[in-house]
Ligand SMILES: Cc1cc2nc3c(=O)[nH]c(=O)nc-3n(C[C@H](O)[C@H](O)[C@H](O)COP(=O)(O)OP(=O)(O)OC[C@H]3O[C@@H](n4cnc5c(N)ncnc54)[C@H](O)[C@@H]3O)c2cc1C
């Protein structure tokens with residue numbers, strides 16, 4: 030009978046798949062004791078059963094590209110590494126559906142389905158981001174304007190609960206209302222409700238032609254008018270993005286159209302003509318398209334307003350940025366934008382900016398920042414009390430001992 | 443024993459009614475047995491229960507007061523919108539309160555700048571579109587019942603419609619909900635600002651069939667009315683050819699707004715009822731609709747026509763104007779009711795299969811029908827594999843009802859066998875509770891019920907729906923195996 034925790038993990042997963050953690054495995058500065066590598070649902074369940082028996086706090090990891098997003102965990106004993114849980118279980122091309130293991134890079138899923146003229150409409154500029162990581166962080170790119178975010182594309186999910194139980198919600202058909210839509214609850218839950226091990230997504234056909242209509246102005250309200258004009262037009266844009274490299278610099282508004290050959294170009298030309306402000310039709314997206322305005326060592330905020338209030342957001346950032354070289358970029362059509370800052374920006378200045386934006390916008394989340402910034406400010410910000418109560422009760426139901434990514438989420442969940 | 447417990451319930455209900463009269467106008471509290479009977483079923487008339495009390499609140503505050511009173515007295519309650527549900531979701535509780543939203547029909551705000559509207563739960567689905575169509579906007583979810591069903595009911599059922607192939611379901615068109623939770627708190631889920639952090643409880647609530655609380659306010663997303671719409675009707679020799687045409691259209695990268703199929707028996711019924719003039723002698727018809735920017739629609743329409751011809755369509759009709767388009771849809775939309783003309787009784791089934799399994803499953807249904815002598819008419823959303831087999835029978839014939847039930851259940855088993863779902867839009871309600879265990883494991887269901895316990899620890903919100911066996915929420919979850927200790931001790935029952 031194995032006696033120590035590591036022996037128990039090794040007995041369940043094989044000695045090669047369990048090792049002592051190093052500094053490189055730290056999660057927001059918190060170092061786990063062990064790292065266990067699992068290759069699928071069954072082994073993840075075996076690992077979680079041992080973790081439950083031994084009372085281990087667990088943080089799941091995909092490729093680790095965004096392990097420092099969210100708040101620092103209060104403690105971690107076991108890092109559950111899903112990077113070996115890879116593979117496409119099924120690509121049902123005729124049904125426009127794909128089923129993949131959680132550790133599979135999204136780029137690999139997309140590459141596979143593109144061979145059939147289809148796409149997984151989750152823009153992911155990072156080659157390593159995994160299916161599980163993308164669901165857990167709920168990240169999305171420009172084309173969610175038309176196709177919806179991860180929550181809207183996810184139709185089935187397999188999750189290993191804190192006690193090791195394997196559970197599935199949804200299925201592999203797009204239309205399905207049997208039971209609660211748990212896929213949405215897991216989306217953006219930052220590993221606090223369960224370990225995602227498999228997912229089924231709906232796919233979309235890849236359009237034959239893409240065009241971008243781009244216009245630049247220095248005035249926030251003109252930028253807002255441009256975005257509104259595209260949003261309310263008959264052009265059915267698949268994305269409306271905006272980029273402002275400096276807090277009071279020029280603002281580029283760029284919309285993406287897609288569809289049948291030549292018809293799309295004609296639509297783009299028509300839209301550009303009605304927009305004015307020197308709007309141009311581009312044959313390729315601008316280089317900033319679909320990328321965060323912050324690098325792996327930078328500071329990234331997500332700030333949102335109602336779509337018609339984008340100028341308000343731009344002005345709020347300009348007013349509150351002070352000397353901080355803030356870049357604003359993101360979904361002008363949805364009112365959800367990112368603010369990028371250099372990683373060495375003064376932590377208290379960053380905290381002041383975030384507080385000011387929380388006062389003036391819908392919310393401001395620190396998606397990622399170095400530890401000194403996290404020490405200054407709660408990355409999530411406030412959640413309405415009644416709502417937070419429901420979220421806490423949800424956490425208590427799924428993970429009564431609070432062993433999954435403790436402290437990572439809103440309100441200290 | 444029995445008598446005492448009934449008496450206790452009576453006196454509790456009397457107290458509850460007295461408290462209701464303090465917070466509601468007199469005509470909003472219905473205790474008269476005759477009037478209560480009006481609410482004994484929803485659109486699924488085979489399940490009937492007379493509610494103990496019916497209340498018709500005017501405002502969200504009244505709903506909150508009602509729910510608080512129920513919570514204090516541990517009395518179950520059920521929300522009801524227009525009562526058109528087809529799964530018995532709004533089936534009342536005999537010792538409980540039925541909360542009817544019929545008076546809550548105000549459109550509170552229209553904000554076209556942000557493409558949204560805020561409505562009360564009793565607002566009729568089509569009235570949302572009517573309120574904004576003049577300005578070139580509409581509310582996309584369009585169940586066939588859209589002229590009568592409520593937006594609150596749509597939210598609870600995550601209703602679909604003919605156009606969900608392209609535009610998704612109710613869940614894709616709701617930005618925020620104000621809900622009264624079963625412990626009487628008013629909480630806003632979601633909000634006018636997108637992608638707010640925290641668990642997506644809005645996503646969990648939509649489609650929860652009235653088991654997580656009562657919706658009092660709904661922020662819906664409005665969409666621009668498409669620039670162009672083109673509708674085509676194609677007649678095929680059989681469902682096989684029609685199915686092949688559907689596959690070819692999808693494989694070509696076309697996403698029509700809708701692709702609907704009807705088989706010969708369904709066509710016959712619709713023809714008798716509304717004289718929609720569908721192609722004579724057709725073994726199947728497809729209704730295909732494209733919408734979007736005019737240039738795209740023109741282009742794609744030619745391809746759709748070509749695919750239909752290539753797969754054996756012997757007649758193709760293109761609607762020249764709104765009237766012709768309405769006639770094409772009339773046949774499809776009246777199909778359920780029309781079946782009443784060719785059969786005294788019928789069951790409307792709702793199941794989903796992967797679209798590629800259509801030929802196989804339709805073949806199996808035909809065989810099942812031949813073997814049992816039970817006629818089945820097929821009307822369905824072919825684009826997303828959502829079948830609505832209409833199982834025909836004559837209740838005056840001994841055993842006929844039971845045979846129809848068996849065939850109807852066997853069709854659901856076929857859906858599960860092919861990796862599909864037991865419901866695509868009508869919900870589980872009271873009707874399909876027993877099938878949930880065939881589609882999901884006990885652990886899957888237990889996990890779903892954890893959300894239920896987070897919202898409704900006392901289990902008083904629409905109990906008995908959706909889940910075959912209720913979970914006891916009080917215990918520490920996750921550890922139990924086997925018989926629940928409270929059950930073993932004779933202190934609680936699980937049924
Ligand atoms: C437009 C855009 C631009 C972006 N640019 C960048 C960029 O420049 N640099 C960058 O680093 N990222 C960028 N991202 C984000 C990145 O793609 C996501 O953070 C990615 O989803 C992380 O995936 P991962 O596999 O690396 O997850 P990880 O980093 O390993 O984990 C992320 C989080 O998810 C949890 N988690 C992971 N797997 C699971 C699982 N199976 N079950 C439960 N929880 C799990 C972890 O505990 C952690 O909280 C961008 C995204 C977008 C949309």
Ligand SMILES: Cc1cc2nc3c(=O)[nH]c(=O)nc-3n(C[C@H](O)[C@H](O)[C@H](O)COP(=O)(O)OP(=O)(O)OC[C@H]3O[C@@H](n4cnc5c(N)ncnc54)[C@H](O)[C@@H]3O)c2cc1C
Pocket residue numbers: 484485520521522523524525526527528530531532543563584585586587590591592593594595596597598599600601602603604651652653655656657658778779867868904
């Ligand atoms: C002829 C016909 C055609 C139909 N076609 C379609 C179709 O194409 N697609 C489709 O999806 N459905 C269809 N339906 C089913 C039905 O119309 C829908 O499910 C509709 O959304 C129900 O709305 P309702 O207001 O009638 O709800 P009800 O039947 O009153 O209630 C349905 C459920 O919603 C809950 N509920 C109602 N109001 C609230 C509230 N305010 N808060 C919380 N819970 C609430 C109830 O408790 C119940 O569980 C059809 C029905 C008929 C009769």
